[in-house]
Amino acid sequence: xxxxxxxxxxxxxxxxxxxxxxxxxxxxxxxxxxxxxxxxxxxxxxxxxxxxxxxxxxxxxxxxxxxxxxxxxxxxxxxxxxxxxxxxxxxxxxxxxxxxxxxxxxxxxxxxxxxxxxxxxxxxxxxxxxxxxxxxxxxxxxxxxxxxxxxxxxxxxxxxxxxxxxxxxxxxxxxxxxxxxxxxxxxxxxxxxxxxxxxxxxxxxxxxxxxxxxxxxxxxxxxxxxxxxxxxxxxxxxxxxxxxxxxxxxxxxxxxxxxxxxxxxxxxxxxxxxxxxxxxxxxxxxxxxxxxxxxxxxxxxxxxxxxxxxxxxxxxxxxxxxxxxxxxxxxxxxxxxxxxxxxxxxxxxxxxxxxxxxxxx
Ligand code: NAD
Ligand code: GLY
Numbered sequence: 001x002x003x004x005x006x007x008x009x010x011x012x013x014x015x016x017x018x019x020x021x022x023x024x025x026x027x028x029x030x031x032x033x034x035x036x037x038x039x040x041x042x043x044x045x046x047x048x049x050x051x052x053x054x055x056x057x058x059x060x061x062x063x064x065x066x067x068x069x070x071x072x073x074x075x076x077x078x079x080x081x082x083x084x085x086x087x088x089x090x091x092x093x094x095x096x097x098x099x100x101x102x103x104x105x106x107x108x109x110x111x112x113x114x115x116x117x118x119x120x121x122x123x124x125x126x127x128x129x130x131x132x133x134x135x136x137x138x139x140x141x142x143x144x145x146x147x148x149x150x151x152x153x154x155x156x157x158x159x160x161x162x163x164x165x166x167x168x169x170x171x172x173x174x175x176x177x178x179x180x181x182x183x184x185x186x187x188x189x190x191x192x193x194x195x196x197x198x199x200x201x202x203x204x205x206x207x208x209x210x211x212x213x214x215x216x217x218x219x220x221x222x223x224x225x226x227x228x229x230x231x232x233x234x235x236x237x238x239x240x241x242x243x244x245x246x247x248x249x250x251x252x253x254x255x256x257x258x259x260x261x262x263x264x265x266x267x268x269x270x271x272x273x274x275x276x277x278x279x280x281x282x283x284x285x286x287x288x289x290x291x292x293x294x295x296x297x298x299x300x301x302x303x304x305x306x307x308x309x310x311x312x313x314x315x316x317x318x319x320x321x322x323x324x325x326x327x328x329x330x331x332x333x334x335x336x337x338x339x340x341x342x343x344x345x346x347x348x349x350x351x352x353x354x355x356x357x358x359x360x361x
Contacts, residue, residue: 002214004221006137007229011157015137015221017214021164022052022125029056031160033121034094037062038086040109041100042069045127048170053100053125060096063089067105072258074104074144076152082112096121096159102128102175103135103262107150110141114156124158127167129179129213130263133186133220136161138228138238144257148319149249155233163221165214173206173299178263180205180298181244181270183216186223188270188291189240192337194219195294202297239322240339243331244269247304250316254308267300268357276345276353277333287336303359310354 001018013031021027037060041050046066054062065085067078086095097120099109106124113122124136142153168176180202187195197219198205204212224241231238247269251260274291277283283291292302308316314328322329328350330342 002218004218004225006157006225008157008232013158013160015161015163015225017132017163017165017217017221019164019166019210021162022049022056022167025056027056028053028098028123028125028160028162029060031123032057032060032096033159034092034096036060036089036091036095037098038065038082038089038091038095039063039098039100040065040067040082040105040112042067042105044069045101045105049100049127049167053098057098063091067108069104070258071104071144071252071262072256074108074257076143079108079112079143082109083116086112086116091116093117093120096123098123098125099136099158100125100127101131102126103131106131106136107141107153108143110139110156110158111143111153114141114154119156121159122156124161126161126163128171129168129176129217130182132163132165132168132217133179134182134224136163137221137224139232144253147253149253149257150321151319157232161221163217165210165217168208168213174261175263176206176208177299178261178267181263181267181295181300183220184294184298185241185243185266185270186220188333188336189243189331189339190223190337191219194223195336199290199294199297202294206299239329239341240331242322243333243339244271244273246317246320246322246328246330247272247313249320250313251304251308253319254312254316255305260305264301267295267298268302268304271295271302272304272353272357273330273332275357276330276349279349279352280332280345282332282334283336287333290336304354304357306358306361308358310351310358313354314350
């Protein structure tokens with residue numbers, strides 16, 4: 001097992017990475033505060049991993065909250081199921097919520113913990129590649145609104161992140177690829193050497209070679225932990241982690257939550273950001289082609305759905321947490337490994353990207 005630390009002063013916490021961690025008695029337990037735990041998971045993950053985790057936590061009389069599976073259920077309405085279960089079981093402020101699942105479960109369970117009785121502890125046990133490299137670390141929690149992705153939420157840091165790499169064995173191929181989008185993101189925004197490593201190792205990652213996957217998880221978590229430690233609440237550089245996300249969130253909202261996976265939408269978004277960066281004279285054509293080739297190699301889409309017109313894209317993009325007064329803020333690339341926040345993107349260049357990067361079919 002390897003251990004990293006998210007350095008946030010008194011709220012610092014460990015990230016444990018390794019195989020078989022769900023079966024390690026006392027690993028999750030030692031971060032439980034209070035005498036009760038509530039495990040939040042979903043109907044797909046429960047039959048796979050809930051019993052194993054529950055057995056470890058027996059002395060905390062765990063309650064289970066099993067949510068429906070899917071991005072379309074990441075809503076305030078479904079969140080209420082968690083509150084009902086906690087209240088029915090008389091869970092008090094000393095309860096610890098444990099999120100067992102991907103980013104949807106993690107974001108919802110974390111948000112429930114952030115607001116239940118004005119805030120209780122929680123632990124992340126992520127089971128998708130995407131959640132292991134990104135969403136379980138950093139304390140962003142929340143739900144979607146019909147008008148915009150992740151628009152209702154709170155910052156609430158977990159007490160620990162426990163990444164059992166064995167859980168990736170049951171992850172569908174499409175979800176594995178979706179996780180690779182966020183992995184590629186770190187290389188693009190801050191680590192050209194990591195991008196090179198990814199170009200050389202994508203085949204091994206897709207083949208689920210465990211040493212290669214573990215290395216990718218650790219390198220990605222190290223990036224995430226550094227960025228979060230420097231800018232916990234996104235007043236500055238944390239926004240760079242949103243490379244591709246303004247385009248991507250527009251695709252997710254525009255196509256209906258769940259139609260495109262988050263990682264797929266981010267993948268196209270990153271290729272769109274690369275195209276736009278080239279139009280602004282920053283990235284070379286060679287770099288754009290390199291980024292597109294890597295995204296393709298990870299078996300991810302590289303063109304936006306034709307169902308969303310450029311005008312609709314602009315409308316959707318103006319409802320984004322980074323937008324100020326409806327003004328679109330983008331994360332673009334000056335070079336590979338050098339991301340920047342752009343508030344004044346020329347509209348002609350943006351519209352050219354939105355037009356050029358649509359799937360012709
Ligand atoms: P997800 O949570 O929907 O999980 C993907 C699918 O895999 C689901 O069907 C799930 O039930 C299934 N699954 C999970 N683990 C499994 C396993 N081990 N074996 C078999 N099936 C498994 O999707 P995701 O990609 O993990 O997360 C996407 C969500 O994360 C989005 O809502 C996105 O907005 C959010 N997100 C949040 C942050 C953050 O910082 N909080 C960052 C990135 C993404
Ligand atoms: N996934 C973006 C962030 O955590 O800031």
